Amino acid sequence: MRAIFIAVGSEMLDLDRVDTNSGYVARRLRQKGILTDMKVVVGDHMDNLSWIVKKACQRAQLVVLSGGLGPTEDDITREAVATALKKELVFREEIVAGLRELFRSRGQAMPEINARQAFVIEGAEVLANPVGTAPGLYCEAGGCKVLLLPGPPNEMQPVFEAAFEKFIAPAANYHIYSRTFKLTGIGESDADSRIADIYRKYRNPVTTILASPGIIEIHLLGRSKDSDEEARRLTDELAGKVRERLKDFIFAEGDAGLPEVVIAMLKERGLTLAVAESCTGGGLGDQVTSVPGSSEVFLGGVIAYANSVKNGLLGVREETLKRHGAVSEATAAEMAAVARRLCGADIGLSVTGIAGPEGGSDKKPVGLVYMHLSAANHERGMRQIFSGSREVIKRRSAFYALNLVREYLNQLAADGGRQTADGKKQADISDK
Numbered sequence: 001m002r003a004i005f006i007a008v009g010s011e012m013l014d015l016d017r018v019d020t021n022s023g024y025v026a027r028r029l030r031q032k033g034i035l036t037d038m039k040v041v042v043g044d045h046m047d048n049l050s051w052i053v054k055k056a057c058q059r060a061q062l063v064v065l066s067g068g069l070g071p072t073e074d075d076i077t078r079e080a081v082a083t084a085l086k087k088e089l090v091f092r093e094e095i096v097a098g099l100r101e102l103f104r105s106r107g108q109a110m111p112e113i114n115a116r117q118a119f120v121i122e123g124a125e126v127l128a129n130p131v132g133t134a135p136g137l138y139c140e141a142g143g144c145k146v147l148l149l150p151g152p153p154n155e156m157q158p159v160f161e162a163a164f165e166k167f168i169a170p171a172a173n174y175h176i177y178s179r180t181f182k183l184t185g186i187g188e189s190d191a192d193s194r195i196a197d198i199y200r201k202y203r204n205p206v207t208t209i210l211a212s213p214g215i216i217e218i219h220l221l222g223r224s225k226d227s228d229e230e231a232r233r234l235t236d237e238l239a240g241k242v243r244e245r246l247k248d249f250i251f252a253e254g255d256a257g258l259p260e261v262v263i264a265m266l267k268e269r270g271l272t273l274a275v276a277e278s279c280t281g282g283g284l285g286d287q288v289t290s291v292p293g294s295s296e297v298f299l300g301g302v303i304a305y306a307n308s309v310k311n312g313l314l315g316v317r318e319e320t321l322k323r324h325g326a327v328s329e330a331t332a333a334e335m336a337a338v339a340r341r342l343c344g345a346d347i348g349l350s351v352t353g354i355a356g357p358e359g360g361s362d363k364k365p366v367g368l369v370y371m372h373l374s375a376a377n378h379e380r381g382m383r384q385i386f387s388g389s390r391e392v393i394k395r396r397s398a399f400y401a402l403n404l405v406r407e408y409l410n411q412l413a414a415d416g417g418r419q420t421a422d423g424k425k426q427a428d429i430s431d432k
Contacts, residue, residue: 001172003029003036004056008067008077009151010043021066021149021156028164033174033223034062035206044074046083053084057144062168064160067151069134071114077148078119078137085141087122095126099133121148127163131155138163145171174223177231179239183216183249184258185403191216191246198241205235213392214399215258216249218242251406259287259294262402265409266297266347273405274343275301276314276335278326278352279369284398299343304335314338327352329370329381336374347408348374351401353386355393367393371401373408380404 005022012019019041026036037060042049049068056063068077082089095118103110117134120126127136129150136159137148147163149156183191188211195218199207205222220242222235243250251261266273277284285301288294302314307326310316316334324330332350340348353369360366365385372381384400386393 001034001061001174002059003034003062003064004038004040004060005036006049006052006056006063006065007039007041008044008049008065010045010074012041012067013043020153021151024153024157025064025066025160028160029062029168030178030221031176032169032172033176033221034168034172035221044068044076046076046080049076049080050083053081053146057084057142057146061143062145062147064147064149066149066156069117069136069148069150071111071116071133075116078121081137081146081148082121085121085139085146087139087141089119090122092118092120092126095120095135102133124148127159129155130158136160136163138167174225175228175231176224177222177228177235179220179235180254181218181239181242181246181250182252182256182258183218183246184214184251184399185407186216186246186249187211188216191218191249194245195242198245199238202234202238205238207238213388213395214397218246251403257291258399258402258406259291262405262409263288263291263294263297265406267293269409269412271346271409272297272299272344273347273349274299274339274345275401276339276348276350277301277303278305278310278335278350279355280351280394280398280401281305283394284349284351284401287398287402299345302339302342310335314342325364327354327364327368327370329372329383332370332372332381333374333379336372340374346375347405349401349405350374351397353393353397355390355397357390369393369397369400371397371404373401373404375408378408380408 005025007019007022011017022039029036040052042052053063065077068075078089096115099114099117100110114133121137121139124137124139127138129135132150132152132155134150136150139146145167149159188209192209205220208219210217220235220239222231224230251258275284282303288298304310304314307321310326311318311321314335315338316331320330320334332352335350335352336348339350350372351369354360354364354366356366367386369384369386370381382404386396
């Protein structure tokens with residue numbers, strides 16, 4: 001079964017409005033092996049909406065619409081779907097009676113305009129809305145299931161769930177199995193280029209690559225009409241090949257976030273962390289402390305934005321700042337070392353850079369960030385030039401810095417608990 005989602009409402013075409021219903025529905029459908037082929041946003045225009053519904057029913061076995069079921073004149077979803085399916089609208093007195101009782105229970109009289117919500121597509125089943133006044137509708141036409149849902153997410157979700165369990169899930173004829181890899185320290189195009197020759201050979205499982213600032217997710221979904229075991233076998237086969245290619249960048253499978261993984265690793269090794277931040281402005285510490293129980297391993301940090309604070313509070317040498325600048329390998333190294341010493345931590349971590357949109361130069365462009373990790377017998381720095389908005393650069397900087405900690409702890413594990421492979425102080429500035 002394939003699905004198409006249609007978000008209805010002229011307001012959804014505005015730049016500051018984001019449709020979240022489609023993501024919720026797509027995730028739930030995916031859990032039953034139903035893939036959403038297309039998402040369409042349509043304004044409150046009768047001809048456009050009826051045309052889209054007609055075409056969607058010709059291409060998919062399930063069409064889900066959200067929005068346009070209210071009482072006002074621009075709520076046209078019922079009429080448009082009825083037109084597309086060549087069905088009549090039938091007025092249901094019992095719906096009006098229910099609406100009047102709902103308003104009465106709220107100490108109000110029902111506005112007569114709400115009676116428009118009692119029109120039902122011929123042959124459709126009415127879906128109760130436990131939160132609002134707009135009932136959902138479910139009907140079938142020409143082998144296509146059509147589901148009409150209210151637009152507000154708090155109304156859409158319970159109406160969808162009831163219809164999902166009754167009409168959609170029983171018709172899903174696939175066994176599914178999914179794997180998810182989460183990566184950091186690598187960009188989307190680089191990750192894709194490393195595995196594209198593998199996953200393109202597979203029509204099943206389906207591979208999806210998602211990118212957010214600092215994090216790449218690779219989703220693999222295997223489907224089988226025969227058994228769970230076959231879906232698992234197909235997915236695990238591809239997952240093994242993907243993992244081998246990207247093992248240096250994978251920090252988790254499933255839902256775990258990078259801060260959560262790093263905190264767990266620190267706890268496992270009994271090590272503590274302190275941070276010194278400039279361009280991230282507290283974002284690095286915020287990522288760490290977003291994890292419950294992080295106080296067991298995170299001792300504190302310093303936000304040293306101005307050079308006077310880097311020098312006066314952190315103790316970065318004035319000579320370093322003058323000679324190399326605030327955004328430099330040398331400054332990042334001193335920030336990390338001092339943070340570790342000030343807080344009495346096992347690991348010091350620093351970030352300094354140019355988040356933009358101003359402040360860059362030819363030698364030091366916007367997006368240039370230095371990160372550094374300082375630990376006993378181990379020093380490692382990283383230089384990156386990130387693209388994107390100010391917020392994107394700050395977020396990517398925080399995640400890449402945390403990844404330095406993850407890589408260091410992995411190295412400790414590989415070295416059998418010693419600080420470095422050879423027991424000597426290391427300095428490693430790398431461009432990734």
